[in-house]
Amino acid sequence: MTSTSHPIGPGGPAPGPASFLGRGIPRPIGEFRWVYLWGLPLRAMHWIAAISVLVLVVTGLYIGNPYFVGGIEPGLIMTKFRFAHYLAAVCLATTALVRVYWLFAGNRFERLKALFPVRVRDIKNLFRMVKFYLMMEKDKAPHYLGHNPLQQLNYTLVFVVAALEVLTGFIMFGLAWPTGWIFKATSWLVPWFGGIQNVRIIHHSITWFFLIFIPAHIYLSFRADVIEGGGTVSSIVTGGRFFEADEVYEDEDA
Amino acid sequence: MHGSTHPSHLIPGQTIGDRLLERGVSRRDFIAFCRNTAILLGLGSAAGPRIARALQAVRRPTVIWLELQECTGCVESILRSGDPTIGNLLLDVISLDYSDTLMAAAGHQAEQAKDASMKANMGKYVLVVTGSVPLEENGIYTMIAGRTAKSILEEAAEGAAAIVALGACAHWGSVQAARPNPTGAVGVRDIIKNRPILTIAGCPPVPEVITASLVHYLTFGKLPEADGEGRPLFAYGARIHDQCPRRGHFDAGQFVHHFDDAGARQGWCLYEVGCKGPQTFSPCPIFMWNEKTSWPIGAGHPCIGCTEPHFWDTMSPFYHRLPGVAGYGIERDIDRIGATLAGLTVAGIATHATLTAVQKARRRRELPVIQSPPGGGGMPPQREEV
Numbered sequence: 001m002t003s004t005s006h007p008i009g010p011g012g013p014a015p016g017p018a019s020f021l022g023r024g025i026p027r028p029i030g031e032f033r034w035v036y037l038w039g040l041p042l043r044a045m046h047w048i049a050a051i052s053v054l055v056l057v058v059t060g061l062y063i064g065n066p067y068f069v070g071g072i073e074p075g076l077i078m079t080k081f082r083f084a085h086y087l088a089a090v091c092l093a094t095t096a097l098v099r100v101y102w103l104f105a106g107n108r109f110e111r112l113k114a115l116f117p118v119r120v121r122d123i124k125n126l127f128r129m130v131k132f133y134l135m136m137e138k139d140k141a142p143h144y145l146g147h148n149p150l151q152q153l154n155y156t157l158v159f160v161v162a163a164l165e166v167l168t169g170f171i172m173f174g175l176a177w178p179t180g181w182i183f184k185a186t187s188w189l190v191p192w193f194g195g196i197q198n199v200r201i202i203h204h205s206i207t208w209f210f211l212i213f214i215p216a217h218i219y220l221s222f223r224a225d226v227i228e229g230g231g232t233v234s235s236i237v238t239g240g241r242f243f244e245a246d247e248v249y250e251d252e253d254a
Numbered sequence: 255m256h257g258s259t260h261p262s263h264l265i266p267g268q269t270i271g272d273r274l275l276e277r278g279v280s281r282r283d284f285i286a287f288c289r290n291t292a293i294l295l296g297l298g299s300a301a302g303p304r305i306a307r308a309l310q311a312v313r314r315p316t317v318i319w320l321e322l323q324e325c326t327g328c329v330e331s332i333l334r335s336g337d338p339t340i341g342n343l344l345l346d347v348i349s350l351d352y353s354d355t356l357m358a359a360a361g362h363q364a365e366q367a368k369d370a371s372m373k374a375n376m377g378k379y380v381l382v383v384t385g386s387v388p389l390e391e392n393g394i395y396t397m398i399a400g401r402t403a404k405s406i407l408e409e410a411a412e413g414a415a416a417i418v419a420l421g422a423c424a425h426w427g428s429v430q431a432a433r434p435n436p437t438g439a440v441g442v443r444d445i446i447k448n449r450p451i452l453t454i455a456g457c458p459p460v461p462e463v464i465t466a467s468l469v470h471y472l473t474f475g476k477l478p479e480a481d482g483e484g485r486p487l488f489a490y491g492a493r494i495h496d497q498c499p500r501r502g503h504f505d506a507g508q509f510v511h512h513f514d515d516a517g518a519r520q521g522w523c524l525y526e527v528g529c530k531g532p533q534t535f536s537p538c539p540i541f542m543w544n545e546k547t548s549w550p551i552g553a554g555h556p557c558i559g560c561t562e563p564h565f566w567d568t569m570s571p572f573y574h575r576l577p578g579v580a581g582y583g584i585e586r587d588i589d590r591i592g593a594t595l596a597g598l599t600v601a602g603i604a605t606h607a608t609l610t611a612v613q614k615a616r617r618r619r620e621l622p623v624i625q626s627p628p629g630g631g632g633m634p635p636q637r638e639e640v
Contacts, residue, residue, distance in 0.1 A: 064575070065589065066509050066526060077507030135609055175493055175533060187482070195568035196533040197577045201588060204576055208592025212599045219603045223610060 031245035032230075035145055037109050038239045041102060046236055049095050053162075053210055055088035060207050086173065093166050099159075109146035109251075115156045117149035125149050125250060145249045161209055168203040172196070270472070271310030284309075294466040294541070295478065296488040308473040315472065316371055316379040318410055319353035322403040323396040323430055323439055324385030328421035329355045331458035332465075334544050348380070348468060354398075365399045372413055380471065381414035382464075383407065383442050386423040386430055390438030404445060411446045416477055419443065419484070420464055422457035422560055429457075432566035443484065452477045453484035457560035460541040463489040483563065485535070494531035494557050497539040500524065513554075524551060528573040530559035 038046075059081045061067070066078065103112040117123050125142040126149035132141040133150070142148060147155065171190060174183035193199045225232040235241040243249065274284055288309065289302035321329070350356060351371035352364065359367055372379065385403070388395035393402035411417055419442040422428035427439040443451045454464050467486055470478045478486040495501065503509070503523035510517040510527050523529070534557055542549045551557055559569035571578060576588060 066507055076505050079505040081507075133606075135613060172533075176496060178491055178493070178535070195564060196562070197530075197568045200533070201576050205588050205592065208588070208596060211592065211596045215596075215600055215603060219607065223607065227610070227614070 032242045033245045034240050034242055036240040037146060037235055039107055039110065040239065042106060042110050043236055043239060045095050045099055049092055052088040052092040055084055056092065057207055057210055059085040064204050089169055096163065096166060114146055115152055117152055121250065122149045143247055143249050144251050145243065146251055158213060161206055165203060165206040168199045171199050172203065268314055269310060270312055270314050273314055291466050291469045294462055295470055305469060305473045312472050314349045316375040317348045317350050317382055318368060318372060318379050319350060319382045320406060320410055321354040322383065322385030322407065323388050324423045326355055327458045328384040332461040334461060372410065376413040378415050379413065380416050380418065381410050382418045382420055383424045384420045386427040386439035386441060387445050388437035388439045395437040407442065407445055416471055417442065417446060417449060417451045418454060418464065418467065419451050420454045421459055422455065425453050425455050426563040429566050450477060451484050452480060452486060455483065455485050455490060455561035456536060460537055460543065462541045463537065489537040490535045490561060492535065494534045494536050494538055498531055498551060499539060500551060518554060524556040526575065527556050528571065528575055529556035530569045531557040534559040534562055536561040
């Protein structure tokens with residue numbers, strides 16, 4: 001909308017006392033560009049995994065500690081929760097397999113190389129990012145189009161932990177079917193974990209890892225959107241976001 | 255057998271059939287025993303006649319039963335085996351030439367009987383071992399007739415046709431091998447390597463499993479098919495959880511929360527009070543104890559997982575679902591630690607968000623305030639390029 005076409009008149013709304021909220025709005029400076037970061041398959045994987053993890057956490061907490069008692073006609077509560085848990089587990093495991101394929105088939109923001117800080121510059125930036133989040137460096141956050149080094153390590157850790165969760169889950173799942181292929185494929189790992197109870201407690205503990213990761217992830221995404229104003233949150237829906245056109249980004253040509 | 259301490263065992267070459275006839279066991283009882291054992295072995299009752307033929311023809315095997323570092327609970331358990339009873343098992347089916355608990359002889363006489371029997375049946379006898387083998391301080395923690403358990407076991411294993419490790423002690427060491435394992439107790443397969451050892455796991459094991467395993471050996475000339483732990487699959491092929499009569503209560507979400515609550519009186523699932531049935535492979539719910547009188551879960555006690563290796567360490571605390579977190583103890587379990595960390599995370603997020611807002615407000619104040627054009631109110635001027 002240009003000032004000339006404003007229905008009220010040139011320059012905006014009718015004169016009045018400058019409001020607190022209106023006072024500080026800076027004028028848009030320079031050009032912006034919209035960069036496509038996350039392909040449709042990656043976004044689909046993100047949301048399938050997100051819903052699966054949510055279902056897994058809720059049902060898993062019940063299975064680990066059945067916190068409400070079945071009544072006179074309980075209607076197979078545990079069976080239903082376990083069914084939902086296993087269904088979501090299969091969705092998550094399948095998504096994980098597709099994600100592994102996508103480490104080689106995806107774009108440069110989605111590939112294996114994007115999972116780790118590889119250049120010396122990126123490793124230096126890792127520490128700058130930590131300082132930025134600790135508010136020790138206000139404006140000096142290194143700018144990345146894709147994930148910054150700290151995000152890379154964080155999400156790679158999530159992949160590793162989720163893989164361990166899926167593995168320990170399938171080890172326990174296999175016990176119910178000792179002649180089946182899942183048991184044959186996984187039971188030899190049990191002594192390596194130091195017994196089935198250790199498998200169980202690792203599986204249980206990782207639930208809490210996700211319960212810590214999820215709020216932190218949501219908070220930091222919204223925070224980045226608030227600070228950068230480029231549409232970080234919507235990038236996982238639309239696939240891209242806005243960047244300042246005259247800024248040079250660390251992973252521009254990576 | 256030469257030098258046997260049992261006078262009734264002095265007929266060499268006698269078959270089991272002859273022996274049963276001599277003892278006055280009726281054909282009907284014998285066929286019933288064969289059929290029941292065939293069912294225990296998972297072969298179906300149709301295999302009964304084959305077992306009957308084999309047992310009638312086979313020469314009674316000599317069994318050497320070593321009792322090492324143990325509590326005698328396994329022998330007590332087998333004495334209470336339902337079908338076949340101790341009478342037809344130990345005295346009629348097998349020829350037990352040495353057993354510290356059951357033999358009448360004592361001292362030098364008993365040791366001589368064992369040596370003579372092992373020499374006479376070299377390569378043919380069945381070796382049953384209960385108890386673990388202590389290795390610390392050269393194995394002095396278990397000495398029988400002046401010899402260590404390790405040397406007794408190694409000598410007896412040398413001439414054995416088959417080795418059966420009976421009970422958790424012979425399996426992996428059991429309670430004496432629990433941390434810190436002061437006597438350095440280990441199981442039979444830690445001493446006797448490179449030989450198949452049938453493991454009848456449990457503390458104590460279900461007695462019918464050893465009976466059925468011996469009958470399998472006598473009928474087919476080999477030990478039954480076993481899992482990675484050496485446990486026969488006909489008995490240890492499925493979890494307690496999947497055979498449990500209380501499974502319906504698990505599926506329905508009906509749990510005992512305390513041992514004195516209404517659920518406990520209703521016979522609900524013991525999952526929440528630490529039942530290890532979901533991770534324990536054992537035939538307890540089917541075979542049971544004391545002529546199928548009862549078994550732990552049937553009596554309202556959660557399974558402690560005694561057929562699994564290192565269960566004293568790995569399955570404890572017995573009345574909690576999850577093991578304690580190392581260094582914190584059971585009272586601070588993983589849920590409390592996890593919930594604390596999650597709470598701290600949320601608090602951290604709130605603090606960080608507040609600080610971010612403060613920082614952002616401070617930065618905004620530092621920005622040059624764009625003067626509204628006259629009459630422009632709060633609306634910023636638009637970009638000219640548009």
